[in-house]
Amino acid sequence: MKKFKKNILGSLLAFIWLGGTAMGIFFYKITYGFPVTYETEKPVIQFPSGQAAILVFSKTTGFRHGAAIAASKLVFQKIAQRNGWFLYYTEQGGVFNPEQLRQFKAVIFNNSTGRVLHDTQQQALSQYVAEGGVLLGIHGAGDNSHHWPWYENSLLGTRFSHHSLKPHLQKTVVHINSAGNTTLFKNLPCSWVHEDEWYVFFNQPQEAHIIAYINGNQIIPDGNWLWGTDKNFGMGSYHPVAWYRLVGKGKTFYTSMGHSKEVWQDQNFIHLVENALYWSIQ
Structure with a gap:
């Protein structure tokens, strides 16, 4: 016994x-993020003449939002077809070289997490934006796994703290801050109910133009994983969830929405992403 x-x-x-x-x-x-490997071979890309080219990059070395990435691919394809754009979808970092990047109107970090580019590729992307390119980030692209100060400062203008856990996905009202660029608000209602994994940042994004926000007091922002952590705080009544920033001659756009495949069936969210792309190639 x-x-x-x-x-x-x-x-x-x-x-x-x-x-x-x-x-x-x-x-x-x-x-x-681990393990980290870097692709260095330049891909062969046939850029159609007369079509705006958009790069969708979904490589991950951190947490992978696999279902959302798969669902978003179909959405981006439909958006590109609807607008006559050329879409290049990849998870290979070799495309981040000056010669090929300058042929894209916009680069999307589509739930891309972790360190995904080596130093030379990072330099190529930062130079691309500084010279007039556009970088867009979706959800996981704004977490704290990238460990790249330029990227964090330029795309976010703030720093990720945690996301809601109790419960994980929550419904709340997304409000549109419609003052400013009308292109970004096309086909969007003043507000809509949306369910997502809500990211909490340590402070308001700096030098940012807020496009959409939620009332952070109407969600449960608790992000505590283990005893002794201190992640039971939010961002208050004005909690931005989509914004853009001007960086050098270029610009960046970020939305913290986009966690699950169901989000990519929300037509208002799709309109927001499509508007951001249309704005980026103007």
């Missing part, structure tokens, strides 16, 4: 240790 109890206790401790190890690996991957 004693031996049986000892075996049970040993199995329980082993289970707890394995669970803790798995949780530790999970947190590490979310924050730092």
Whole structure:
């Protein structure tokens, strides 16, 4: 009997240790991403003449929003067809070279997480934006796994803290801040109910033009994973969820919405993304 109890206790401790190890690996991957490999070969791309070219980049080395990435691909294809744009979809970083980047009107980091580009490729993207290019980020593109100051400062103008967990997905009203560029608000209502994983940032995005926001007091922003963490705070009544910034001669657009495949069936969200793309190629 004693031996049986000892075996049970040993199995329980082993289970707890394995669970803790798995949780530790999970947190590490979310924050730092691994393994990291960099693609260096330039792809062969046939750019059609007379069509605006858009690069959709969905490489991940951190948390992967697989279902959302798959669903968004179909949405981007329909948007491109509707507007007569050329869409190049890839998860290979070799396209981030000056010669090919300058042929794109816009680059989308589509739920791209972790460190996905090496130093030379990062320099190529920052130069592309500084010289007049456009960088757009969707949801996971704004988390804290990228570890690239230029990217964080230029795309976000703030820093990611956590996202809602209790509950994970929550419905709330998205409000449109319709003062400003009318292109970005085409076909959008003044507000709509939307369900998503709501990102919380440490402060308001700096030097940003807010396009959409929620009332952060009407969601539960608790992002605590474990005892002892302090992530039970939000951004208050004015909680931006989509904005753009001017960077050098270029510009950036970011929306923290876009977590699940269901989000990519929300026509208002799709209009928001399409408007941002249309605005980016003007």
